[in-house]
Amino acid sequence: MDKSKLTAMARTKPSKPLQGLLSNPVLLNSPILDFGCGRGMDVDTLNYGGFPAIGYDPNNPVYTAFPRGTFPTVLMFYVLNVLRPVDRSVVLRRAWSHVKPGGRLIIATRPISCVSQHARRAERDGKPWKACSDGFLTGTGTFQCGLDYAQLSYLIKGLPNLWDSYRFPPQKFGKACACVIKAPR
Ligand SMILES: C[S@@+](CC[C@H](N)C(=O)[O-])C[C@H]1O[C@@H](n2cnc3c(N)ncnc32)[C@H](O)[C@@H]1O
Numbered sequence: 001m002d003k004s005k006l007t008a009m010a011r012t013k014p015s016k017p018l019q020g021l022l023s024n025p026v027l028l029n030s031p032i033l034d035f036g037c038g039r040g041m042d043v044d045t046l047n048y049g050g051f052p053a054i055g056y057d058p059n060n061p062v063y064t065a066f067p068r069g070t071f072p073t074v075l076m077f078y079v080l081n082v083l084r085p086v087d088r089s090v091v092l093r094r095a096w097s098h099v100k101p102g103g104r105l106i107i108a109t110r111p112i113s114c115v116s117q118h119a120r121r122a123e124r125d126g127k128p129w130k131a132c133s134d135g136f137l138t139g140t141g142t143f144q145c146g147l148d149y150a151q152l153s154y155l156i157k158g159l160p161n162l163w164d165s166y167r168f169p170p171q172k173f174g175k176a177c178a179c180v181i182k183a184p185r
Pocket of ligand 1 (some may be wrong): 008009013015035036037038039056057058059060076077078079082091
């Protein structure tokens with residue numbers, strides 16, 4: 001069983017990265033694909049807010065239909081940090097293949113400091129996480145790691161047809177590390 005489905009949080013509010021994007025929605029060109037949408041809170045928020053969006057998540061039966069075609073904006077929030085190193089570039093490329101020429105892939109990850117802090121808290125609470133590869137196996141058996149800008153830029157540089165990429169202002173994204181990756185026209 002793929003335990004990464006257990007990583008999808010039941011959100012009461014949209015994710016911090018989406019809140020940041022909605023505060024100045026210049027980067028949100030519809031239709032939007034939320035790749036690895038978890039329970040779909042961000043997809044619903046976008047649709048209610050007038051930004052037509054669809055979600056894809058291999059572990060949520062509501063969203064398992066593989067998206068067809070390309071999109072001007074593809075979001076990928078907190079997905080790379082639940083994947084083992086061997087899968088990260090494959091899944092990133094898959095998301096990238098859905099970006100329309102001239103469009104953007106916007107990714108956000110949990111930084112290393114945030115995941116390490118979580119691991120220390122679990123240890124204090126008597127439910128220690130186990131070190132595994134470059135991250136941890138949590139109490140529920142899910143894999144979690146932190147990815148900072150250094151790791152993100154390494155992954156991004158491996159993408160074909162990359163036009164530009166830049167850090168998104170961090171204050172807009174809570175604690176997440178976030179990058180905007182642009183495809184050529
Ligand atoms: C931490 S959750 C984040 C969910 C959502 N983006 C959010 O912010 O609420 C990570 C998600 O990545 C999804 N995932 C795992 N492997 C994936 C893959 N190969 N392609 C797309 N999504 C994947 C999991 O099913 C899970 O829902």
